Amino acid sequence: MGGKAKDFLMGNKAVIVPLLILIALPLVQIDxxxxxxxxxxxxxxxxxxxxxxxxxxxxxxxLSMGHCAFFGLGAxxxxxxxxxxxxxxxxILAAAAANMALAYIVGAISVRVKDIFFAMxxxxxxxxxYNLSMQWVEVTRGPRGLIMPQIYMMxxxxxxxxxxxxxxxxxxxxxxxRESRMGTMFVxxxxxxxxxxxxxxxxxxxxxxxxxxxxxxxxxVGSYYVLYIRxxxxxxxxxxxxxxxxxxxxxxGGKGTVKGxxxxxxxxxxxxxxxxxxxxxxxxxxxxxxxxxxxxxxxxFLPNGLISIxxxxxxxx
Amino acid sequence: xxxxxxxxxxxxxxxxxxTGGVYGLFASSFxxxxxxxxxxxxxxxxxxxLAMYLTFFMYTGWQTGIVPFVILLFLCYFTISxxxxxxxLSKRDEFTNMIITMGISLIIQNAATLLFSSSPxxxxxxxxxISIGGVQIMQTRLIMLVLSAAILIGFHAFLKRTWTxxxxxxxxxxxEMAYLIGINSDRVKNVAFAVSYVMLSASGIMLIVLFSVExxxxxxxxxxxxxxxxxxxxxxxxxxxxxxxxxxxxxAVLNMMSSQFAxxxxxxxxxxxxxxxxxxxxxxxxxx
Amino acid sequence: MFFEVSGITKSYGGLVANSDISLEFEEGxxxxxxxxxxxxxxxxxxxxSGYVVPDRGRIAFRGAQISGLAxxxxxxxxxxxxxxxxxxxxxLEMFETILVGAYCRHGNKRRASARAGEIIDFVxxxxxESQMTERLNMFDRKKVExxxxxxxxxxxxxxxxxxxxxxPTEVVELLKLLKKANETLGVTLFIIEHxxxxxxxxxxxxxxxxxxxxLDIGTPDEIVRSKKVVAAYLGEDYDASQYK
Numbered sequence: 001m002g003g004k005a006k007d008f009l010m011g012n013k014a015v016i017v018p019l020l021i022l023i024a025l026p027l028v029q030i031d032x033x034x035x036x037x038x039x040x041x042x043x044x045x046x047x048x049x050x051x052x053x054x055x056x057x058x059x060x061x062x063l064s065m066g067h068c069a070f071f072g073l074g075a076x077x078x079x080x081x082x083x084x085x086x087x088x089x090x091x092i093l094a095a096a097a098a099n100m101a102l103a104y105i106v107g108a109i110s111v112r113v114k115d116i117f118f119a120m121x122x123x124x125x126x127x128x129x130y131n132l133s134m135q136w137v138e139v140t141r142g143p144r145g146l147i148m149p150q151i152y153m154m155x156x157x158x159x160x161x162x163x164x165x166x167x168x169x170x171x172x173x174x175x176x177x178r179e180s181r182m183g184t185m186f187v188x189x190x191x192x193x194x195x196x197x198x199x200x201x202x203x204x205x206x207x208x209x210x211x212x213x214x215x216x217x218x219x220x221v222g223s224y225y226v227l228y229i230r231x232x233x234x235x236x237x238x239x240x241x242x243x244x245x246x247x248x249x250x251x252x253g254g255k256g257t258v259k260g261x262x263x264x265x266x267x268x269x270x271x272x273x274x275x276x277x278x279x280x281x282x283x284x285x286x287x288x289x290x291x292x293x294x295x296x297x298x299x300x301f302l303p304n305g306l307i308s309i310x311x312x313x314x315x316x317x
Numbered sequence: 318x319x320x321x322x323x324x325x326x327x328x329x330x331x332x333x334x335x336t337g338g339v340y341g342l343f344a345s346s347f348x349x350x351x352x353x354x355x356x357x358x359x360x361x362x363x364x365x366x367l368a369m370y371l372t373f374f375m376y377t378g379w380q381t382g383i384v385p386f387v388i389l390l391f392l393c394y395f396t397i398s399x400x401x402x403x404x405x406l407s408k409r410d411e412f413t414n415m416i417i418t419m420g421i422s423l424i425i426q427n428a429a430t431l432l433f434s435s436s437p438x439x440x441x442x443x444x445x446x447i448s449i450g451g452v453q454i455m456q457t458r459l460i461m462l463v464l465s466a467a468i469l470i471g472f473h474a475f476l477k478r479t480w481t482x483x484x485x486x487x488x489x490x491x492x493e494m495a496y497l498i499g500i501n502s503d504r505v506k507n508v509a510f511a512v513s514y515v516m517l518s519a520s521g522i523m524l525i526v527l528f529s530v531e532x533x534x535x536x537x538x539x540x541x542x543x544x545x546x547x548x549x550x551x552x553x554x555x556x557x558x559x560x561x562x563x564x565x566x567x568x569a570v571l572n573m574m575s576s577q578f579a580x581x582x583x584x585x586x587x588x589x590x591x592x593x594x595x596x597x598x599x600x601x602x603x604x605x
Numbered sequence: 606m607f608f609e610v611s612g613i614t615k616s617y618g619g620l621v622a623n624s625d626i627s628l629e630f631e632e633g634x635x636x637x638x639x640x641x642x643x644x645x646x647x648x649x650x651x652x653x654s655g656y657v658v659p660d661r662g663r664i665a666f667r668g669a670q671i672s673g674l675a676x677x678x679x680x681x682x683x684x685x686x687x688x689x690x691x692x693x694x695x696x697l698e699m700f701e702t703i704l705v706g707a708y709c710r711h712g713n714k715r716r717a718s719a720r721a722g723e724i725i726d727f728v729x730x731x732x733x734e735s736q737m738t739e740r741l742n743m744f745d746r747k748k749v750e751x752x753x754x755x756x757x758x759x760x761x762x763x764x765x766x767x768x769x770x771x772x773p774t775e776v777v778e779l780l781k782l783l784k785k786a787n788e789t790l791g792v793t794l795f796i797i798e799h800x801x802x803x804x805x806x807x808x809x810x811x812x813x814x815x816x817x818x819x820l821d822i823g824t825p826d827e828i829v830r831s832k833k834v835v836a837a838y839l840g841e842d843y844d845a846s847q848y849k
Contacts, residue, residue, distance in 0.1 A: 128588065198688070199756075201677055295420040
């Protein structure tokens with residue numbers, strides 16, 4: 001593992017300097033540092049979610065349009081367990097276990113139901129969870145949502161480092177998965193399921209594996225979301241807007257690549273910045289318009305995502 | 318069990334059916350885009366929302382009169398969607414189209430928030446009811462059902478009888494072949510896309526008569542059109558209309574059974590149908 | 606018996622694709638399967654490789670029943686196949702395509718990669734490992750499909766019209782490759798082919814299908830002399846000597 005991590009860093013020397021800057025960043029004492037850290041934390045969360053989506057959709061070719069279901073379920077289970085005043089670790093594990101169960105079902109469905117039809121099933125599942133969280137007031141308190149007990153509060157610096165570590169771990173994990181047998185099986189399923197079958201690939205096994213890995217990753221982000229935001233409401237985690245943002249990060253960065261979602265974070269930072277400057281008051285809505293325009297322009301001119309800029313340069317050299 | 322006598326049950330079912338007619342109309346328009354033109358349009362719900370808003374303001378503020386307004390709205394939707402299809406969607410792959418329409422959806426939704434505020438608005442029409450043997454039928458809803466069916470039949474006739482409709486069908490079936498016999502496939506696709514938007518705006522006008530509108534409502538209609546269109550069999554216009562009716566009735570029944578979990582049950586049923594019959598209840602036989 | 610098909614029947618609606626087909630052959634053989642279009646050749650291959658579940662009948666491989674198994678299990682059991690419509694992984698590097706096959710027997714990446722490397726050398730695709738499959742020419746893509754199938758280390762390989770669309774020189778090269786696989790790797794070959802030259806020069810045994818039924822089984826020489834085969838398939842006035 002250590003050797004692999006070293007190889008990965010050596011193979012991607014460009015990562016080292018930004019990584020060191022990020023590690024040192026919270027030590028700088030300036031007024032807007034809190035704002036910067038929050039901005040980075042939000043984009044880290046979306047990068048991680050996009051990486052998780054990337055496993056299913058980018059590698060395995062299973063277009064999940066209900067990815068917020070994994071994320072939201074993770075967040076809800078985490079906060080429920082925390083409200084029982086158990087250790088955080090238990091909360092995270094319980095959330096991951098619940099997601100594994102859901103992912104097993106989704107994976108099993110994906111063997112039978114393909115393409116756009118699979119997308120619809122995941123969409124329906126996410127909507128089901130949204131309505132459940134809104135209506136099952138006895139457990140979820142409905143639209144008011146749940147609040148994390150005070151004792152689990154963490155300061156912003158710690159949260160930042162956790163987010164940074166999680167992102168680094170996810171990127172590295174995705175890299176390892178892509179290089180491993182699992183990654184090869186995933187992309188083979190995406191490219192041609194019939195041929196993969198004839199070469200001895202157990203379709204059901206690997207699709208369920210992809211679903212479970214992806215769901216556990218999203219679940220971890222969900223748990224982190226609870227620690228960071230300290231509360232959960234249905235619209236914040238279970239709506240299609242969340243899924244859409246995840247997909248946008250992956251697409252804008254470059255779908256099906258390891259580094260793409262990292263670049264896609266740019267779009268989230270942009271979104272948060274515009275909202276920070278223009279949001280609220282009588283201009284609510286304006287940030288969303290600008291964001292939408294930028295998104296459409298990026299995709300119109302760089303259909304393969306931001307990563308294609310770097311690829312293009314490498315080829316020219 | 319529910320303490321309901323026969324006429325009240327019938328009342329609920331029939332009014333559900335009538336609402337379902339409007340669902341069926343916009344789902345048909347969506348299934349035409351998604352199944353026949355291969356454009357997965359994520360801005361569909363937002364355009365529907367916008368049409369609802371415009372109709373709302375026509376009623377309450379502008380006083381233009383219904384006929385000039387409808388004609389103007391149809392023209393606007395036709396032109397705008399033609400331009401979107403021509404300059405943004407055509408000749409791109411499915412995924413790119415998805416993201417572009419998502420961007421358009423964001424723009425419309427946020428523009429609505431900016432211009433119309435995020436509070437819900439409704440026309441608040443008090444519906445007159447016709448009573449037949451104790452069964453109360455809401456008049457407006459009945460008119461909506463009839464209108465939806467009429468528009469769909471009209472669209473069907475347009476595809477079957479007119480020259481433009483025939484070329485559209487030719488392009489849908491064999492794009493390259495149509496090109497070879499001298500049909501400009503891309504332009505025909507753009508026109509077809511624009512026609513589907515006229516149907517969309519018509520359903521927007523009807524929806525505001527029945528329901529309230531807010532900027533985020535587009536997401537709900539987007540979801541409903543997706544699911545109804547899949548259940549009806551992708552690309553099957555009639556199937557989409559009938560599953561729209563089905564969903565209207567289903568929602569009414571579920572609401573009657575448990576208003577708390579009606580939507581949960583609805584999406585559970587959607588998921589189960591999709592798993593058991595992945596190609597939908599009325600799948601086209603030609604697609605294998 | 607190494608491989609045995611007995612009484613396989615498959616119909617689609619009213620159309621009978623395979624009717625009571627029985628055949629068998631020994632390990633190490635090269636067997637041809639011929640017949641007019643629509644005779645049920647591809648259906649038989651798909652049934653053997655697990656893509657089609659037969660209505661009736663039994664397929665046994667080394668004594669164990671394989672009919673009804675899922676395709677990947679048939680592959681694990683030692684039967685690989687290539688498809689009539691030359692399938693590929695368009696956006697994968699050529700090496701990874703073959704690696705997918707190699708993972709069938711080796712879970713460990715290092716060993717699977719080594720195996721994939723050997724196979725690439727075997728089929729003579731060395732130097733093109735990092736090219737996308739979609740960028741390769743048709744002939745190389747055929748070789749990639751063949752190599753991926755060989756990488757699963759099959760004992761029996763089903764080839765569905767591998768030679769279709771090849772130039773005569775390419776046919777000779779592929780044929781040489783197949784004979785080498787048969788001799789050095791010990792792979793038994795079962796070939797559907799329209800290019801009769803291939804069948805006549807390579808196969809020890811030929812099975813003829815017509816209207817979903819076995820018309821005749823024999824050596825190439827026997828087949829070209831068989832009256833009913835000549836009548837049904839090759840035409841009344843066929844001169845066998847030109848393919849000797």
